[in-house]
Amino acid sequence: MTAPEEPGVETVIAARGGDQRALDDLVAGYLPLVYNIVGHALGGHADTDDVVQETMLRAVHGLSGLRDPASFRSWLVVIALNQVRERHRRQVPAEELVDQADPGADFVDLTILRLQLSGQRREVVAATRWLSADERELLSLWWLAAAGRLTRAEVAEATGLSPQHAAVRIQRLKAQLDSARIVVRALSQQCLALKEVLGDWDGQPSALWRKRIARHVRECPQCGRHQNGLAAVEALVAGLPLVAVPVTLGHVLTGSAKPVVAAAVAKPWYLAAVKPVAAAAAAVAVTTGVIVALPSTQDEPIPQALAAVATTTAPTTTTTTTATTTTTPPTTPVKATTVKAPPVVPARKSAKKGVSTWTFPGVTDALKDVHAGWFYTWAAGPEKVAAPPGVEFVPMIWGAKSVTPSTLAEAKKNGTTLLGFNEPDLAEQSNMTVEQALDLWPQLQSTGMRLGSPAVAFGGDKAGGWLDRFMTGAAARGLRVDFITLHWYGGDFSPAAVGQLKSYISAVQARYNKPVWLTEYSLIDFSQGQARYPTPEQLAAFATGSTAMLENQAGLERYAWFALPADKPGTGLYKDGRTPTPAGIAYRAAGPS
Known part of the structure; x- marks a missing residue:
């Protein structure tokens, strides 16, 4: 099966705008590229399919936030590498994997079999087993560049290196690959001395054994011949097609995707949430003929992406999920109901109560009517949102590129409290390593403002999670995090959602012993393959119950609903400046008891 042609910029633009057929083509066209990158990078590990699946899901969910459609391929490659690195960080032992890969059907074997490789091409592919994890990561990009599937500029961008530095690393990689090719040859025709060297070898390729065997070849008169006649590796790789994506992983099909979806939704990681636009996009992947199977070996729920923010300058935000244990969501479909006009409830002012928002018609009136004490826009400035008297704006430094003297000065001018990086644990959001965040943190601290930690998408209460590692590093470096x-x-x-939220907040408070701000929260369910929203009555009931709990939660300083505007389907509070939704009416009534 030949890989589909990669779609052009027009397809990316159409898919980003909600065109289902375009999204179908986009996923089908780029799935083989991602599969080959991840396959080479992980060396045929049993997690390969899971990492590919998660990469494609994150790309689909984050598409609404992609600002430059021409950069889609580069953006997708970065997401794939981030997922590979996340897999390396977790280092799940093979014996703990739920679904073991067939040892005879890993990516190396599949490449040899499906591309019908022989001779030195077969040796090159087999040699990739002997590379280290870092070497395989670079190999996955260089291999596709040599085959004409990526540009050298995209390789440099994906690795975060200058083109010159990337070229140097590629030369080193090719030297290691040639060494591994010699190892493959030597193992196929072992002399007696080599058999003695291999006496305590467990049969698993490793960098250490690659060096030992290569040293033997250099010193052995009989094995030294294996060093002769190596063809240039670029010539061997050039023109090789991509390895076809296995049917079990997902490709363009005709007919219904329902059987795959039915199997996928039984997976436990689905107790998650998506925000409106991305949820619709994700549904396309399983309803228009593109089957993107969903990962089942994750320890944590997978966050989804956020609806596009309606302003041209405010960064988009993404979905987040609770890391606490939740009860199983209702499996019966939510039927449309006619909502009776609720009784008028007086508004109450609360210093705790806030909202996240972007600009929309009547935003100032809505901020005043909901009686919020504060708001934010995911930016250092209010982004054309005029605050009513007495409503505080809280600035944010969204990501690494926002850490500039001018942006920090703007934040300091606009408030006294500063929110840290937005969902740095997500590739499609601020996408930062813990070390990068810690290195930049002193610049935020230098503003003298009160500092809130980076807002992780999920797992804030987990030992070893992104937030836990950041807080440990901050303490070790003597950095200040105020909440x-x-x-x-x-x-x-169900009404149990309020208790689940409370449990998560309490767990985080117990771990870090600091005040907490809940800066995004709401109800959205993605467990059935597409976004499922509560009824207006359910959402209003949750707004009432959650705000009553949050107002009385000791140590919780502030909370903010996602989001103030209801200009898109979802969980918004105000259709315009004077028309609250039922949830908006309930949220407006929140305040100190």
Whole structure:
């Protein structure tokens, strides 16, 4: 099966705008590229399919936030590498994997079999087993560049290196690959001395054994011949097609995707949430003929992406999920209901109560009517949102590129409290390593403002999670973090959701012993393959119950609903400046008891 042609910029633009057929073509066209990158990078590990699946899901969910459609391929490659690195960080032992790969059917074997390779091409592919994890990561990009599937500029961008530095690393990689090719040859025709060297070898390729065997070849008169006649590796790789994506992983099909979806939704990681636009996009991947199977070996729920923010300058935000244990969401479909006009409830002012927002018609009136004490826009400035008297704007430094003297000065001018990086644990959001965030943190601290931690998408209460490692590093470096910021989205629309949210906040408070700000929260369920929203009555009930709990939660300084505008389907509070939704009416009534 030949790989589909990669779609052009027009397809990316159409898919980003909600065109289902375009999204179908986009996923089908780029899935083989991602599969080959991840396959080479992981060396045929059993997690390969899971990492490919998660990469494609994150790309689909984050598409609404892609600003430059021409950069889609480069952006997708970066997401794939981030997922590979995340897999390396977790280092799940093979014996703990739920689904073991067939040892005879890993990516190396599949490449040899499906491309019908022989001779030195077969040796090159087999040699990739002997590379280290870092070497395989670079190999995955260089291999596709040599085959004409990526540009050298994209390789440099994906690795975060200058073109010159990337070229140097590629030369070193090719030297290691040639060494591994010699090892493959030597193992196929072992002399007696080599058999003695291999006496305590466990049969698993490793960098250490590659060096030992290569040293033997250099010193052995009989094995030295294996060094002769190596063809240039670029010539061997050039023109090789991509390895076809296995049917079990997902490709363009005709007919219904329902059987795959039915199997996928039984997976436990689905107790998650998506925000509106991305949810619709994700549904396309399983309803228009593109089957993107969903990962089942994750320890944590997978966050989804956020609806596009309606302003041209404010960064988009993404979905977040609760990391706490939740009850299983209702499996029966939510039927449309006619909502009776609720009784008029007086508004109450709360210093705790806030909202996240972008600009929309009547935003100032809505801020005043909801009686919020504060708001933010995911930016250092209010982004054309005029605050009513007495409503505080809280600036944010969204990501690494926002850490500039001018942006920090703007934040300091606009407030006294500063929110840290937005969902740095997500590739499609601020996408930062813990070390990068810690290195930049002193610049935020230098503003003298009160500082909120980076707001992770999920897992804020987990030992060894992104936030836990950041807080440990901050303490070790003597950095200041004044309070913890959290995001939470629940997929259980029953009254139990309030308790689940409370449990998550309490767990985070117990871990870090600091005040907490809940800067995004609401109800959205993605467990059935597409976004499922609560009924207006359920959402209003949750707004009432959650705000009553949050107002009385000791140590919780502030909370903010996602989001103030209801200009898109979802969980918004105000259709315009004077028309609250039922949830908006309930949220407006929130305040100190």
